Amino acid sequence: MYIVIVGEEGGRAGELQLALQDFGLDWKVDWLSGSGDAVALPADRRIDVVVSDMQVGRMQGAALLEQVRTLHPEAARILLLDRGHSSDAMQALDIAHRFLRKPLDASELIEAVESVQELRDLLTNPTLVQTIGLVSSLPPPPKLYLELERLMQDPDVSAAEIATLISQDPAVVAKVLRLCNSAYFSAGRAITDMRTAVTRLGTKILQRLVLTTEALGAGTMSPAEREAMQERAFRTSRLASQLLTGPSAELAATAALLAEVGKLLPGVNRGGPDDSGPHYAEAGAYLLGLWGLPMPIVEAVAYHHRPGAVRMSGFWVPGAVHVACALVSDLPLDEEYLRATYQLERLPEWREKAEKLAAVPA
Structure with missing residues (x-):
């Protein structure tokens, strides 16, 4: 693993090196101070990760990472933010893959880089890495959803606080009010304020609705195609959450929401x-x-169309998402996988659940 850190004070190199030794990681790390209008990135070897300060000499970090995207599309791009300047990240959402806080924390960097490595161990197709790396404008991370996730970690959070956060996005507000006033949720009384809507829908459904609106709201699809994808995702999520229990059910629900997010990217195989x-x-x-x-x-998400390729035994989140996607979208089911995981006999029960969900609004 080869990492280039640009602009951050090299005085933290010793701390990072000790942390790498503690974790038993044999990484090569180069620190570049950066000055003037250009930064000389190594051109004679593959770079796995580039970490950049917000300002490198007279060059903005986002501009540097733009160069990295062109010259080293395989590299993960991380931008360092000063505390209190998180709003600056909005200008670099299409450029940076991750954001870390300054001063650079060795454990946070290791965690971020390890997750990238784990992802690449899972998705080893070099064409895929190149394709995504060269996309000029990736869909931005679901900012509102991630903020809502952080807010929900507070056990004392109120419906009013959640409503205030949700109200920042008019598109989400419209979706929330539309859903809570549908026949499935309305109970005969119209809702016009977000606080009551939050109480009626519940936090889990609200989180999924925010995620579908943000994550599946980009791309070049027509409004009708996008709406169809979002409703299909919501149905699939509801079914997936019923196929497992406990925290696994929530993981399956979220993964099912995002199973088709790759269709928003150019240059991918959409199944045609x-x-x-x-x-x-x-x-x-x-x-x-x-x-x-x-x-x-x-x-x-990676294996929902071929769950048998997952590197684990048993029926878990990938299997639940596969079944939910297949039943909601009328796609082929991998019955051999279900037989191998001793789940085939549950298929009639799952089909019945899917039929019941299809009978109510998405």
């Missing part, structure tokens, strides 16, 4: 007979990994 390029499932999983979503979700 004449399509080429990396499969949209793997491309979507790679994108989610760059966003920093948990590996079980990334893995489930």
Whole structure:
């Protein structure tokens, strides 16, 4: 693993080296101070990760990472932010894969780089890495969803606080009000304020709705195609959450929401007979990994069309997402996989669940 760190004070090199030794990691790290209008990145070897300060000499970190995207598309791009300047990240959402806080923390860097390595161990297709690396404008991370996730970690959070956060995005507000006033949730009384809507829907459904609106709201699809994808994702998520229990059910629900996110990327195989390029499932999983979503979700998205390729035994999140996607979208089921995981006899029960969900609004 070869890492180039640009602009950050090299005085922290000793701390990072000690941390690498503690973790038993044999990484090569080069620190470049950076000055003037240009930074001389090594051109004679593969770079796995580039970490850049927000300002490197007279060059902005985002501009440097733009060069990295062109010259080293295989490299993960990490931008360092000063505390209190998180708003600056908005200008670099299309450039940086990850954001870390300054001063650089060795453990945070190791965790970020390890997750990239784990993702690449999962998705080893070099064409995929090149394809995603060269996309000029990736869908940005679901900012509102991630903020909502952090807010929900507070056990004392109120419906009013959640409503205030959600109200920042008019598109999400419209979706929330539309859903909570649908026949499935309305109970005969119209809802017009976000605080009551949050209480009626519940936090889990709200989180999924925010995620579908943000993550599946980009791309070049027509409004009708995008709406169809979002509703299909919501149905698939609801079914996937019923196939497992406990925390696994929530992982499956989130992964199912994002199973088709790769279709928003150019140059991917969307499943058509004449399509080429990396499969949209793997491309979507790679994108989610760059966003920093948990590996079980990334893995489930990558393998939802071929669950037998997962490197674990038993029926878990990838299997649940595969079944949910197949039943909701009328796609082929891998019955051999279900037989191998002793789940085939549950298929009639799952079909019945899918039929019941199809009978109510998405």
